Amino acid sequence: MKIKPPRQAQEWSYSSHRESIGKALSSPGIRSNKKTHINCGSSARIAGNVCANVDQIRRQGRWNNTTINGAYLTNLPRELVRSMAVFCTYGRFFYLARAVLNRPTSLCKKLLPAIGE
Template identity: 90%
Template sequence: MKIKPPRQAQEWSYFSHRESIGKALSSPGIRSNKKTHINCCSSARMAGNVCANVDHIRRQGRWNNTTINGAYLTNLPRELVRSMAEFPTYGRFFYIARAVLNPPTSLCKKLFLAIGD
């Protein structure tokens, strides 16, 4: 049995890159004008979701302030939004204390008419 050496990596053309991402997005029905930069946007937002510092996100992507705020992150103040949703403004915690409450059965029956059947 002969083992073939791995193919040498070749640089992708911009067109090939854009076309392959377009096909991957259109397959499940996703429409987007951002094909080659779609991962930039999602990775910046994912970093923001875990409370990464905006300056660190900007430096990692080598973006200027206009680009990071205008194209890749929302202009909403993350700490304010997190606190309004009753999440801590620091760390990766997404625990809501009210989620452990068990509503009374009488309320459940009003909301879900088929309960108890």
Template identity: 85%
Template sequence: MKIKPPHQAQEWSYFSHRESIGKASSSLGIRSNKNTHINCGSSARMAGNMCANVDQIRRQGRWNNTTINGAYLTNLPRELVGSMAGFPTYGRFFYLTRAALHPPTSLCKKLFLAIGG
């Protein structure tokens, strides 16, 4: 599939934008009714994962509080969920001590049959 961009001196119409994103999505097996806004939610969540606060994300996307909370961010309290998963509540730390544990080989063999046994 080839997406034809418009000439550089020409403004891209809403219809052309929507159609090209729809074609690209459907060729990958992605079904969405938000073709022109498909990246808004993921970019807002990625910014949140990088510790941007909701006000910063809202201003960057020029969204009001209803839009950002209802459409682009989850309603889960990120700090609480992170702390329950074992992440510190301060700064940008993503290292979990338990991730350094090495399970016994006998357990790995039971879980992953492809491991020699």
């Protein structure tokens, strides 16, 4: 068996990149005016969700303060929002007291009919 080398990498034009992202988003019905930079904002928010600080996120994306605060992150104070949502404000630990409640089996069966199988 002969292994073929990978095809020569080619530079992808901006318009081809934008068009392919647009098709991928429109297929499930997602509308967005941000096509080529859509992953920038989501990756910055995901990093924020795992408690990376703004300086770390800014350095990772090579953004200046104006760009990261104006375009990719919300202006909400993350620690305050986490504490108001009953999340701890330090580290990567998210504890919800209500998550340990025992739900009635009848409710679980209504939500997930195959739960007893």
